[in-house]
Amino acid sequence: MIIASNFKTNHTRKSTREFIEVVNEHLKTDSKSDVYVFPTATGLDEFETVSNLNIGAQNAYPTQKGSFTGEIGTEQLDEFGIKTILIGHSERRHVLGESQEEIAKKYAFYKELGYKIIYCIGEPLEVKEQGLEQTLEYVYEQFVGIDTNYENLILAYEPVWAIGTGVTATTQDIQDVHSAIKGKIDKPLLYGGSVKVANVAEICAIDNVDGALIGTASWVKEDFIKIIELTKDI
Ligand code: 13P
Numbered sequence: 001m002i003i004a005s006n007f008k009t010n011h012t013r014k015s016t017r018e019f020i021e022v023v024n025e026h027l028k029t030d031s032k033s034d035v036y037v038f039p040t041a042t043g044l045d046e047f048e049t050v051s052n053l054n055i056g057a058q059n060a061y062p063t064q065k066g067s068f069t070g071e072i073g074t075e076q077l078d079e080f081g082i083k084t085i086l087i088g089h090s091e092r093r094h095v096l097g098e099s100q101e102e103i104a105k106k107y108a109f110y111k112e113l114g115y116k117i118i119y120c121i122g123e124p125l126e127v128k129e130q131g132l133e134q135t136l137e138y139v140y141e142q143f144v145g146i147d148t149n150y151e152n153l154i155l156a157y158e159p160v161w162a163i164g165t166g167v168t169a170t171t172q173d174i175q176d177v178h179s180a181i182k183g184k185i186d187k188p189l190l191y192g193g194s195v196k197v198a199n200v201a202e203i204c205a206i207d208n209v210d211g212a213l214i215g216t217a218s219w220v221k222e223d224f225i226k227i228i229e230l231t232k233d234i
Pocket of ligand 1: 006089158162164165166193194195213214215216217
């Protein structure tokens with residue numbers, strides 16, 4: 001399974017290092033899990049990791065360097081050998097106002113450089129309430145301008161109403177959306193939204209779920225390791 005932790009705006013540089021070192025130690029005896037950690041930009045650093053532990057950026061601007069106040073580019077990522085990036089996360093779309101056009105531009109830039117991209121999609125509550133057809137229509141709009149044949153692409157379906165709310169999508173919800181997306185795009189597909197120790201095994205066992213992208217429940221290293229343990233044989 002692919003298990004990813006999105007730190008969002010949590011952890012310091014020091015606690016990020018502690019987290020990564022503990023997870024890395026754990027993975028020395030688990031080569032089956034494919035693990036990703038997305039620290040804050042200030043938590044990025046040079047990390048010695050086993051091959052199935054990947055450190056990525058939560059965000060970066062589509063530039064090598066330049067005048068984009070508050071942003072980072074590949075010059076900063078290259079310093080730490082970062083070649084993985086999260087693009088299209090719902091908080092960047094809905095809280096920070098990134099448009100599909102900006103997201104597509106970012107995607108094309110990082111694709112060109114061969115980055116591994118975890119690309120997020122998901123619908124807000126008012127769309128979910130209109131039914132599956134509208135949900136899929138909304139989700140497909142989030143693929144406009146995105147080359148879904150890209151070899152280093154992992155998708156993450158994260159319904160906005162399930163993120164950080166404690167409300168997880170039902171098995172049926174996940175199955176419906178995942179099988180529809182998989183029918184169109186043959187890429188690994190993670191589920192995200194209130195995944196935790198108590199539900200991760202059940203979620204990862206659903207057809208067409210290739211892993212989980214986790215926020216809140218992944219920030220405690222012991223819990224994240226439990227999550228990795230619980231899913232390694234699925
Ligand atoms: P939570 O696990 O806190 O719901 O967040 C999910 C998420 O947004 C991961 O990217």
